[in-house]
Amino acid sequence: MRTRQEYIDSLKALNTVVYAFGEKIDNVVEHPLTKPHVNAAAMTYELAHDPEFEDLVTTTSHLTGKKVSRFTHIHQSADDLVKKVKMLRGISQRTGSCYQRCVGFDGINALYATTYDIDQKHGTRYHERMKDYVKHLQETDNMVCGAMTDPKGDRGLSPGKQDDPDLYVRIVEKNDKGIVIRGAKAHQTGVVNSHEILIMPTIALAEEDQDYAVACALPVDAPGVIHIFGRQSNDTRKFDEMDQGNACFGVVGGEALTVLNDVFVPWEKVFMCGEVDFAGTLVERFACYHRQNYGGCKGGVSDIIVGATAAIADMNGVARASHIRDKIVEMLHLTETVYCCSIACSSQGRPTRSGAYFVDPLLANVGKLNITRFIYEICRLSHDIAGGLLATLPSEKDLQHPEIGPYVEKYFKGKADVPTEERYRIVRLLENMTGGTALVESMHGAGSPQAQRVMILRQGNLPHKVALARKLAGIEEKG
Amino acid sequence: MKKVGVKFCGNCNPHVDTGEIYREIQDKLGQMEGLELVSKDTPGLDVLIVISGCPVDCAERPPGTYREVVAAGESVNRVGCAAAEISEKIMEQLAKIC
Ligand SMILES: Cc1cc2nc3c(=O)[nH]c(=O)nc-3n(C[C@H](O)[C@H](O)[C@H](O)COP(=O)(O)OP(=O)(O)OC[C@H]3O[C@@H](n4cnc5c(N)ncnc54)[C@H](O)[C@@H]3O)c2cc1C
Numbered sequence: 001m002r003t004r005q006e007y008i009d010s011l012k013a014l015n016t017v018v019y020a021f022g023e024k025i026d027n028v029v030e031h032p033l034t035k036p037h038v039n040a041a042a043m044t045y046e047l048a049h050d051p052e053f054e055d056l057v058t059t060t061s062h063l064t065g066k067k068v069s070r071f072t073h074i075h076q077s078a079d080d081l082v083k084k085v086k087m088l089r090g091i092s093q094r095t096g097s098c099y100q101r102c103v104g105f106d107g108i109n110a111l112y113a114t115t116y117d118i119d120q121k122h123g124t125r126y127h128e129r130m131k132d133y134v135k136h137l138q139e140t141d142n143m144v145c146g147a148m149t150d151p152k153g154d155r156g157l158s159p160g161k162q163d164d165p166d167l168y169v170r171i172v173e174k175n176d177k178g179i180v181i182r183g184a185k186a187h188q189t190g191v192v193n194s195h196e197i198l199i200m201p202t203i204a205l206a207e208e209d210q211d212y213a214v215a216c217a218l219p220v221d222a223p224g225v226i227h228i229f230g231r232q233s234n235d236t237r238k239f240d241e242m243d244q245g246n247a248c249f250g251v252v253g254g255e256a257l258t259v260l261n262d263v264f265v266p267w268e269k270v271f272m273c274g275e276v277d278f279a280g281t282l283v284e285r286f287a288c289y290h291r292q293n294y295g296g297c298k299g300g301v302s303d304i305i306v307g308a309t310a311a312i313a314d315m316n317g318v319a320r321a322s323h324i325r326d327k328i329v330e331m332l333h334l335t336e337t338v339y340c341c342s343i344a345c346s347s348q349g350r351p352t353r354s355g356a357y358f359v360d361p362l363l364a365n366v367g368k369l370n371i372t373r374f375i376y377e378i379c380r381l382s383h384d385i386a387g388g389l390l391a392t393l394p395s396e397k398d399l400q401h402p403e404i405g406p407y408v409e410k411y412f413k414g415k416a417d418v419p420t421e422e423r424y425r426i427v428r429l430l431e432n433m434t435g436g437t438a439l440v441e442s443m444h445g446a447g448s449p450q451a452q453r454v455m456i457l458r459q460g461n462l463p464h465k466v467a468l469a470r471k472l473a474g475i476e477e478k479g
Numbered sequence: 480m481k482k483v484g485v486k487f488c489g490n491c492n493p494h495v496d497t498g499e500i501y502r503e504i505q506d507k508l509g510q511m512e513g514l515e516l517v518s519k520d521t522p523g524l525d526v527l528i529v530i531s532g533c534p535v536d537c538a539e540r541p542p543g544t545y546r547e548v549v550a551a552g553e554s555v556n557r558v559g560c561a562a563a564e565i566s567e568k569i570m571e572q573l574a575k576i577c
Binding site for chain 1: 485487497498
């Protein structure tokens with residue numbers, strides 16, 4: 001397994017093409033826009049070597065029997081699924097932001113199970129390739145970006161009916177060596193500081209959309225791949241220190257639009273090629289694994305928001321007020337509720353035909369739908385408690401200014417024994433963790449709420465519930 | 480010399496500071512004769528001290544025939560105690576079995 005430093009050094013050796021603010025970023029490890037996200041991902045490598053955390057962050061490969069990073073593991077039991085959630089919470093507590101490796105982790109698990117099923121039906125040999133790919137990831141400890149979301153153009157039209165056929169990633173050429181793909185993937189978490197990209201289709205596909213049924217892996221710096229780094233709210237603050245709030249690890253994962261300009265992928269890295277009948281299964285499996293995560297990672301992020309809120313309440317001298325305590329209890333309650341959902345869907349996990357364990361889809365979707373609301377509520381309560389300076393605090397340059405700094409120092413003081421700078425830092429941490437980009441991640445990451453509602457309705461067995469009600473109501477069934 | 484290893488649970492949501500407990504044990508073991516702190520993976524381990532952050536105690540146990548002392552949240556060998564007493568209680572249990 002790579003160490004933190006080995007991970008960082010390995011990124012320097014890549015030729016990843018990244019643009020931001022209209023300029024090329026030559027060194028993602030050092031550039032202020034990308035460095036925090038590198039640091040966050042590096043934490044997954046660091047904790048794998050830390051005796052206090054290794055029990056969750058590492059495990060034993062079922063393919064080689066060797067100790068591997070859990071992020072490269074195929075779940076072999078419900079306990080593995082539970083440990084994944086616990087690991088995510090533990091890492092989030094150390095970064096306060098997304099460390100990006102879960103998407104690829106979910107991608108390899110979804111593909112491992114689905115390639116097995118494709119082979120069973122179509123007589124293909126994808127599953128063996130997938131096993132080899134997983135072994136390669138376990139040996140290299142490479143970081144993989146999970147690339148599912150296509151730009152999608154007109155959401156009312158299927159891929160093949162779009163005005164521009166490239167709005168969903170598609171195969172434009174097949175030859176004896178491999179395939180050539182074209183298109184783009186949107187919102188790619190951590191892609192600029194990953195080693196590889198795992199491409200998957202984004203929706204269930206119809207027979208006429210065969211070219212869009214493609215799953216494959218490629219290096220982030222393969223010829224034809226360009227990454228355009230997304231802006232975040234407050235991102236120019238990445239050039240400051242205190243005003244960033246979380247200067248070391250940033251906010252969210254650092255997302256990019258990844259353009260695939262006729263990229264060649266050799267057959268040994270192709271895991272689906274035209275099998276439209278399995279696109280839906282793959283998307284659904286990936287989505288459920290990914291929705292499983294949120295009570296873990298956002299649970300850990302919420303732990304920090306709760307902690308920062310309790311700290312600012314104390315600094316403001318209101319920590320003992322009954323309504324403040326009540327609101328903190330509510331925040332804790334919501335945090336543990338989302339965690340419960342992730343633990344529950346994991347402990348109810350069951351094996352797929354491939355042997356990989358899969359979460360309970362209903363509970364995973366319920367958990368993610370809660371995230372789209374409860375994280376907003378947790379952040380709302382933190383705003384209530386922290387006060388208006390979340391929105392109006394002057395910049396760190398003013399705090400440090402020789403003339404006006406003393407005014408900022410004097411008039412932004414809370415309790416007498418708390419240095420203004422500490423209060424300033426906590427407010428900035430809260431501001432950055434609870435607004436803008438950080439909130440939207442909870443809404444749309446792993447799918448918009450409606451996607452979860454559709455799954456909940458499908459899994460909820462409404463006819464069974466109607467039958468139960470009719471029986472208790474004394475309605476006799478005819479026939 | 481008896482070999483004593485330490486294993487952590489992974490700390491997803493600890494109720495106690497497991498790192499601090501470990502440091503206290505390290506200090507205390509340094510002052511005890513006949514006990515040697517070694518890696519948990521050492522063959523022929525005599526005792527494994529498990530430090531779990533909460534009562535669930537989900538730490539995986541490495542294979543072996545060692546005896547265990549288990550701190551899980553605010554308890555040692557399933558007897559409740561204050562967080563500040565955990566390392567002391569672990570040492571008491573160690574003394575009983577070593
Ligand atoms: C911070 C962040 C990180 C992400 N990371 C990744 C990543 O690493 N990898 C990855 O692959 N993806 C990633 N995503 C993408 C994420 O999965 C998508 O944002 C999500 O699936 C929603 O897609 P969209 O953004 O295109 O929104 P849209 O699909 O445009 O959704 C907007 C609204 O339109 C509705 N809608 C969409 N289509 C229809 C339709 N046909 N009929 C009716 N209503 C419709 C939706 O329900 C929603 O209410 C990330 C997103 C965010 C915000």
